[in-house]
Amino acid sequence: QVDLVESGGGLVQAGGSMRLSCAASGRTFNAYKMGYFNMGWFRQAPEKEREFVALITWSTGDTYFADSVKGRFTISRDNVNDAMYLQMNSLKPEDTAKYYCVMGRSLTTEAKSYNYWGQGTQVTVSS
Numbered sequence: 001q002v003d004l005v006e007s008g009g010g011l012v013q014a015g016g017s018m019r020l021s022c023a024a025s026g027r028t029f030n031a032y033k034m035g036y037f038n039m040g041w042f043r044q045a046p047e048k049e050r051e052f053v054a055l056i057t058w059s060t061g062d063t064y065f066a067d068s069v070k071g072r073f074t075i076s077r078d079n080v081n082d083a084m085y086l087q088m089n090s091l092k093p094e095d096t097a098k099y100y101c102v103m104g105r106s107l108t109t110e111a112k113s114y115n116y117w118g119q120g121t122q123v124t125v126s127s
Contacts, residue, residue: 002103003024012124014125016125039077040101043123053065072089074089075087101118104116
């Protein structure tokens with residue numbers, strides 16, 4: 001059992017900033033903490049496939065970003081409070097999507113490889 005709860009989404013104007021949060025809990029998550037695992041963010045816009053945004057390795061804090069968000073987004077984690085964050089700056093209308101928090105053992109950018117997902121939070125960027 002893994003609970004991933006996102007928060008922080010909403011409406012923002014182009015060029016603005018927004019921070020998304022993900023709180024993790026559950027027996028399986030507690031077991032994951034005994035080994036190596038990764039957490040990250042995916043997003044999905046209407047009529048588009050779910051795409052990778054960013055990920056972070058829990059133990060070392062190594063980060064990876066999609067080319068479309070490099071230089072604008074940052075990802076971080078609080079491994080004491082079991083939380084993860086996505087700081088989004090210089091937002092563009094094309095960033096509009098539902099953003100999902102994910103967790104998994106494999107270091108991958110493929111959505112199908114993650115079997116733990118949050119419910120998602122909507123981010124809408126107006127022009």
